[in-house]
Amino acid sequence: MNALTRRQREILDFLRDNQEKFPYPPTLDELCAALGMSSRGSLHKHISALIDAELVQPFDGNKQGGIRLTDQARRGEDAGEQGLPFVGRIAAGKPIEAIENIHYMAVPEVLKSDKPCYVLQVKGESMIEAGIFDGDWVVIEQRNYAQNGEIVVALVDKSEATLKYIEQTPDKVLLIPANASMVAMAYLPEQVEIQGVLVGQMRSYRSLLNK
Amino acid sequence: MNALTRRQREILDFLRDNQEKFPYPPTLDELCAALGMSSRGSLHKHISALIDAELVQPFDGNKQGGIRLTDQARRGEDAGEQGLPFVGRIAAGKPIEAIENIHYMAVPEVLKSDKPCYVLQVKGESMIEAGIFDGDWVVIEQRNYAQNGEIVVALVDKSEATLKYIEQTPDKVLLIPANASMVAMAYLPEQVEIQGVLVGQMRSYRSLLNK
DNA sequence: ATTTTTGTTCTCTTTTTGCTCTCTTTTTTG
DNA sequence: CAAAAAAGAGAGCAAAAAGAGAACAAAAAT
Structure with a gap:
């Protein structure tokens, strides 16, 4: 290296x-x-x-x-500190809400992987017990597979995108929220398309302040 | 030098x-x-x-x-997109552990304020219910006052630094953890020196991956 | 089948580059 | 003015980097 x-x-x-x-x-x-x-x-x-x-x-x-x-x-990621594209918002149960004009955010090295990444904003409380809150930003490594226990962006039935823990077995795929008031959902492997894996998370407390 | x-x-x-x-x-x-x-x-x-x-x-x-x-x-020369200094680690009950050679991290605009900021790494679980975990990075706006309910870096008795919610009254200062297994502490105003206020938080999931 | 192209591995030579040293010149300072 | 500090010139060294050219085997082209 x-x-x-x-x-x-x-x-x-x-x-x-x-x-x-x-x-x-x-x-x-x-x-x-x-x-x-x-x-x-x-x-x-x-x-x-x-x-x-x-x-x-x-x-x-x-x-x-x-x-x-x-x-x-x-x-061109080898040299210059390059921003990651902020591509949209993800809310459990809806497709990713794409942003009109993509802009780029500076993201610390430690929150990226060495593979291509992008940024989403989280809507909803489904991962609240994993420390991912409504309004947080997440850094997603673009890839179509995952290991069990990873947090993934999954597209279900080509229509609903969610951020959940994943557990895969040969005959079914579990998408597990981190929120006691929500339940895990089981799907057939062909229903679930992995769009990326969580590698980083960010939260701003600025909006709470009187600026 | x-x-x-x-x-x-x-x-x-x-x-x-x-x-x-x-x-x-x-x-x-x-x-x-x-x-x-x-x-x-x-x-x-x-x-x-x-x-x-x-x-x-x-x-x-x-x-x-x-x-x-x-x-x-x-x-300083590159006023626009500039990194913030990563200055050390903060663990409840100890002074901030300064880092030997300070380096700079790229931080998204939304996680900073317009005042001078720096980055600390959190050690310990005292703010876990606020979604701030062991190993997370926090962006701190440098300032010596705070509003009630803000999360602050406070130096107690000039020796212990902690990251806690703050509640101030004329005669005492409460430092409140976000962890049910820990208790809030009350101090006299002159015992507590505010070093900064939380404006952003970041977490890497990369170390969990098999790289 | 034969020839050409292409990736790969060698060895050897040349150039570049960071670094050290000595000596001289210029600038600063008391 | 004289001593000290700073800046510069130039030679030389060792290692890194870059390059040339030969040889070889597999792949592609003829």
């Missing part, structure tokens, strides 16, 4: 800039030519470093596919 | 100003050229002084990375 060297960053930037210009992902030779290098081996050393940094997709075996960037690299 | 010399300040200013203009952190040679110097060694002397002053990031071994500013040095 070393920091990139200057040349590695240059090459990464070049790949990002010229992403559209290459009709197909460039081969090592093509990149060599574009960068004015004459040694494929030398370039390969740099690409390997970028693969280790998870900014370039590793090659599958010895397959020849060209050099393509990772999703992570495309977002 | 000496004061900076004139030239050192010039170089620091130059680094700050041109931070955006350099695509990558400048090397000693590049800085030399930009500053009109012809000796890398002389420049290095200044950079060393800036490293001692914790304004430039020290080099990791003999790694070549270029000259980059510390978070500390960056502060």
